[in-house]
Amino acid sequence: MRIRVEDLTKRFGSNVALDKVTFEVPSGSVYGFVGPNGAGKTTAIRIMAGLEGPDSGTVLYDDLSAVEYPEKARRFVGFMPDTLADSKDIRVWEYLDFFARACGLAGKEKEKALIRAGELTNLDNLSGRFLCELSKGMKQQVSLARILLHEPSVLLLDEPAAGLDPRARAELRESLRSLAADGRTMLISSHILAELEDLVDGVVIIEKGKISACGELSEIRNRSASGECRALLTFSSDAASFAGKVEALCPGKSVKVHSPRQLLLILDSEEEYFSAMAKIFQAGLPVTALSRPDCGLEGVFMEKTKGEVQ
Amino acid sequence: MKNFAEILNKSFPDGMNPVLVKEFRQTLNGRTLAGSFIGLVLISILFCFLDLQISPVGRGTGFSALYCFIYWFMLILPAAGCFSRWYVERGQDCLTPEYTTTLSPFTILNGKLFSVLISSLILFLTGLPAFLFLCGRWDYSVLLLFLLAFAFFLATVMLLCLLCLSPERRKVSTGSLPGLTLLGLLFWFVGFQFLGFFCNPAREGAFDMAIQADVLLFSFAVQCYFWCYARLLPEQANRMVLPRISGLILCLLLVALSGVCRLDSGLVLCCYGTVNVLIASFERLEQTKRSCAELPGNPFLRQIVLFFSSGACRGLFYGIVFLAAGILLLFFTDASTGKWGDISWNGRFAACLDWYNPYVAFCLYLVFYAELLLVLRRWNPRWKPLVLLLIICGFLSLPSMLCLFAGGGEGIFFLFSPLSIAFGEKSLAIPALLCAAVLLVIVIQNVSVAFFRKVFAPRKGE
Numbered sequence: 001m002r003i004r005v006e007d008l009t010k011r012f013g014s015n016v017a018l019d020k021v022t023f024e025v026p027s028g029s030v031y032g033f034v035g036p037n038g039a040g041k042t043t044a045i046r047i048m049a050g051l052e053g054p055d056s057g058t059v060l061y062d063d064l065s066a067v068e069y070p071e072k073a074r075r076f077v078g079f080m081p082d083t084l085a086d087s088k089d090i091r092v093w094e095y096l097d098f099f100a101r102a103c104g105l106a107g108k109e110k111e112k113a114l115i116r117a118g119e120l121t122n123l124d125n126l127s128g129r130f131l132c133e134l135s136k137g138m139k140q141q142v143s144l145a146r147i148l149l150h151e152p153s154v155l156l157l158d159e160p161a162a163g164l165d166p167r168a169r170a171e172l173r174e175s176l177r178s179l180a181a182d183g184r185t186m187l188i189s190s191h192i193l194a195e196l197e198d199l200v201d202g203v204v205i206i207e208k209g210k211i212s213a214c215g216e217l218s219e220i221r222n223r224s225a226s227g228e229c230r231a232l233l234t235f236s237s238d239a240a241s242f243a244g245k246v247e248a249l250c251p252g253k254s255v256k257v258h259s260p261r262q263l264l265l266i267l268d269s270e271e272e273y274f275s276a277m278a279k280i281f282q283a284g285l286p287v288t289a290l291s292r293p294d295c296g297l298e299g300v301f302m303e304k305t306k307g308e309v310q
Numbered sequence: 311m312k313n314f315a316e317i318l319n320k321s322f323p324d325g326m327n328p329v330l331v332k333e334f335r336q337t338l339n340g341r342t343l344a345g346s347f348i349g350l351v352l353i354s355i356l357f358c359f360l361d362l363q364i365s366p367v368g369r370g371t372g373f374s375a376l377y378c379f380i381y382w383f384m385l386i387l388p389a390a391g392c393f394s395r396w397y398v399e400r401g402q403d404c405l406t407p408e409y410t411t412t413l414s415p416f417t418i419l420n421g422k423l424f425s426v427l428i429s430s431l432i433l434f435l436t437g438l439p440a441f442l443f444l445c446g447r448w449d450y451s452v453l454l455l456f457l458l459a460f461a462f463f464l465a466t467v468m469l470l471c472l473l474c475l476s477p478e479r480r481k482v483s484t485g486s487l488p489g490l491t492l493l494g495l496l497f498w499f500v501g502f503q504f505l506g507f508f509c510n511p512a513r514e515g516a517f518d519m520a521i522q523a524d525v526l527l528f529s530f531a532v533q534c535y536f537w538c539y540a541r542l543l544p545e546q547a548n549r550m551v552l553p554r555i556s557g558l559i560l561c562l563l564l565v566a567l568s569g570v571c572r573l574d575s576g577l578v579l580c581c582y583g584t585v586n587v588l589i590a591s592f593e594r595l596e597q598t599k600r601s602c603a604e605l606p607g608n609p610f611l612r613q614i615v616l617f618f619s620s621g622a623c624r625g626l627f628y629g630i631v632f633l634a635a636g637i638l639l640l641f642f643t644d645a646s647t648g649k650w651g652d653i654s655w656n657g658r659f660a661a662c663l664d665w666y667n668p669y670v671a672f673c674l675y676l677v678f679y680a681e682l683l684l685v686l687r688r689w690n691p692r693w694k695p696l697v698l699l700l701i702i703c704g705f706l707s708l709p710s711m712l713c714l715f716a717g718g719g720e721g722i723f724f725l726f727s728p729l730s731i732a733f734g735e736k737s738l739a740i741p742a743l744l745c746a747a748v749l750l751v752i753v754i755q756n757v758s759v760a761f762f763r764k765v766f767a768p769r770k771g772e
């Protein structure tokens with residue numbers, strides 16, 4: 001199911017949270033929704049989930065407007081907020097049972113949905129525990145299971161990995177990957193760009209309520225390519241002591257100390273990058289890792305945003 | 311208790327209201343209901359034991375009153391537990407998942423409400439036999455008053471419940487403040503009623519007061535219920551029709567009830583309710599594609615739908631202020647006796663009504679013109695309050711001046727002026743005011759959207 005957001009505008013008093021936001025997520029693809037704090041991501045996602053109304057504009061799921069008919073849109077949209085209710089006195093199975101009933105499931109159909117959602121999110125051991133006893137990661141798994149009960153074709157996830165430890169993040173990533181493989185359309189809002197990078201097909205970048213960039217990742221990279229090429233070299237010991245040697249191997253190129261054990265090398269083209277790397281490795285410098293920050297989502301994000309909030 | 315909870319847990323059929331099941335499970339998993347239940351049973355046994363030990367001569371009315379207080383306190387605990395839970399959930403924006411399901415607003419509201427009411431009813435029935443035993447006999451008057459007090463309690467619970475659930479505000483504090491205030495009022499009312507009832511052997515006026523308090527609270531709670539319901543619905547042409555029409559029917563019922571019960575304040579309630587409905591209708595319907603498509607083609611029907619299609623947030627706010635002030639005035643104005651033991655409620659009402667009727671009429675004027683001010687500001691936000699004040703002064707003074715020139719307190723202008731209040735023509739001023747309000751609403755709902763929004767349009771060159 002395709003998501004299309006058209007001219008979405010939302011004001012809170014004099015503050016314009018969303019200013020004619022327009023973007024599209026093709027059917028069956030996974031898009032990241034990124035932007036600095038206060039950019040308007042959560043407001044946009046809440047409107048898309050039918051929880052709030054915009055001042056103007058619309059959100060279309062195929063041809064159905066979620067602004068005009070939010071009650072219909074809820075049938076095939078699953079919205080996962082950034083935090084799960086710290087509901088008292090309710091067990092995980094009771095919580096999921098409630099949402100299964102709320103989705104109109106009953107009898108064996110309900111049981112199947114609960115089992116399926118539990119398997120997808122590894123909840124088998126948690127079903128008897130109280131919700132308020134769970135860790136943040138476990139709660140996110142429960143939240144994910146909740147939105148899968150009615151098998152929505154569109155998933156809107158607001159900061160799903162926020163506050164999770166590396167293990168919980170890895171588990172969540174695996175769950176999301178298997179969901180993406182099912183052909184669901186997903187929009188994932190997140191600050192953790194490295195997590196999104198190998199999961200998403202495209203990205204929507206928003207800043208100060210306006211869209212900075214939108215489209216397939218490769219497409220955005222090509223669009224924003226300035227010809228400049230950056231290499232981040234990680235050394236086994238103090239990086240500053242190798243700066244002179246790297247400068248000598250790449251004369252006229254900028255070499256900066258990025259961190260105590262990292263040097264940032266800025267080159268003019270891809271060809272220069274390959275020849276410089278060959279020289280550095282032939283010289284036997286103790287490089288333990290090599291990365292290209294400009295090629296990743298983070299590079300695109302840094303280029304497209306200024307870090308301004310409203 | 312755990313076993314009991316497990317049995318109940320497994321016996322909820324799939325067809326039941328999901329919210330009711332969830333809330334009831336939470337109540338059973340929690341400790342408040344069980345604690346209140348055990349506490350109530352123990353207290354009942356203790357009081358009954360003491361009652362059997364003490365001779366009827368030595369037993370004072372304070373003894374029963376004390377039991378009443380404890381009884382009502384235990385009764386309110388589970389409800390307070392639910393409110394506290396919802397308070398936390400609202401604060402953490404945790405009700406959001408419930409609002410993203412396909413559950414209808416009626417299902418959500420009813421589920422929440424009934425879960426509280428059922429647990430209250432269980433406790434109520436637990437303590438009822440002991441209560442009647444302590445009152446000495448199965449006295450019809452005692453039972454009736456007790457049921458009225460319970461009705462009052464239920465109305466208050468409903469009201470608090472709805473205030474906690476209101477989707478109007480994302481923050482809890484604003485919604486919970488009136489809720490907690492009313493919670494305090496509940497203790498005050500119930501204690502006051504029962505203390506007066508037990509200290510007054512003739513029990514004169516206690517029923518009147520109980521009935522009026524119930525009617526007042528129920529009318530407010532029902533309105534609040536429909537308001538919550540409407541706010542949970544998406545923007546559509548007929549969104550507010552049901553709440554508004556129900557509100558009007560309720561007002562008419564109140565008129566009938568006041569006639570049957572010979573309650574003068576029924577008219578006041580009716581006026582309050584009607585004006586509240588009208589005020590709520592002042593807010594324009596957002597003319598989205600959907601609402602425009604759903605508006606009836608028939609011009610007459612279209613006017614009716616437009617009339618009843620607005621939000622009720624402001625109306626509720628004014629209603630709260632209006633009611634709170636009215637109740638306080640009614641009960642605190644007359645302090646001629648000062649003793650709880652020989653309060654003559656009828657005398658108090660007679661004394662209060664002299665103040666109350668002009669007060670109500672004055673409030674109606676205030677509400678009407680305050681709303682007019684809001685509408686004018688919406689019409690043109692650049693208008694400063696001073697300009698608006700001048701306009702309102704003009705509205706107030708022009709009819710008064712005209713009616714003075716026309717020969718004193720007669721004629722159509724008189725009805726629209728504050729002079730009508732001063733000269734005691736309340737009965738005519740209020741219907742005239744309502745007619746004016748209706749006309750105003752029709753005008754507001756029919757002015758084109760562009761007219762309201764022209765100030766937001768970019769200027770040339772921008």
